[in-house]
Amino acid sequence: MLYRAAVRTVRLPAVCKPTLSVRALSTLPSNPHIYVFEHPLDATRSLLTLLPTEPPNVQLALGASTSVPPTPDSFTENRQFHPILQSVLATHAINDPSVKQQAAAFASPGGFNLGQPNKRSGDGAGAANQQAGMGGANKGGWIHVSDERNPPDWGRIAWPEDIFGSVEVDGNGSLIGNWQDSGTYRIVTREGILGLTPYLREKLVRRLKELETGGK
Structure with a gap:
């Protein structure tokens, strides 16, 4: 009598390819060329810069602001800029x-x-x-x-x-x-x-x- 060997199929788990997580950079709504970062030295302020580099260079930034968008009262200019x-x-x-x-x-x-x-024409820009x-x-x-x-x-x-x-x-x-x-x-x-x-x-x-x- 012939015996047929039982064959067990084992499903191997699919190889998971690593995915790269890219964080979207934030920019000002009124000026997409200016990037907004959390200030590396002061979490209560945002750093505004023309460079997308992360972490941002404080010395090359426009300045920092306690609000976004910035206002004359909330913004502190970087004197080196x-x-x-x-x-x-x-x-x-x-x-x-x-x-x-x-x-x-x-x-x-x-x-x-x-x-x-x-002539002053109001607050519109x-x-x-x-x-x-x-x-x-x-x-x-x-x-x-x-x-x-x-x-x-x-x-x-x-x-x-x-x-x-x-x-x-x-x-x-x-x-x-x-x-x-x-x-x-x-x-x-x-x-x-x-x-x-x-x-x-x-x-x-x-x-x-x-x-x-x-x-x-």
């Missing part, structure tokens, strides 16, 4: 397409109409191009480079708290390159937080990354 911002503007503002456009308008025959004080400072009308002078969070009306000057600085332009609308820090700019106002043109933001982020990796 302003010199970095100004060095980038001093080097690259003259090559910003929007600043070049502003310089051309400044030197145009109608340039003398530019330079009226800005929005994207903007920088507006001319003092009208040139082929005589040259200085134009203001200002934050995009609170654009002045055409031909009017931005509020001091929104002006990064000024750059010199000749009577032909060419940017000479001399840069003057306004000394009045504030990173956070009731209109919002730092808002740069894409060109200048890219230059600033690149510089911050260089400093982060120890570059000079």
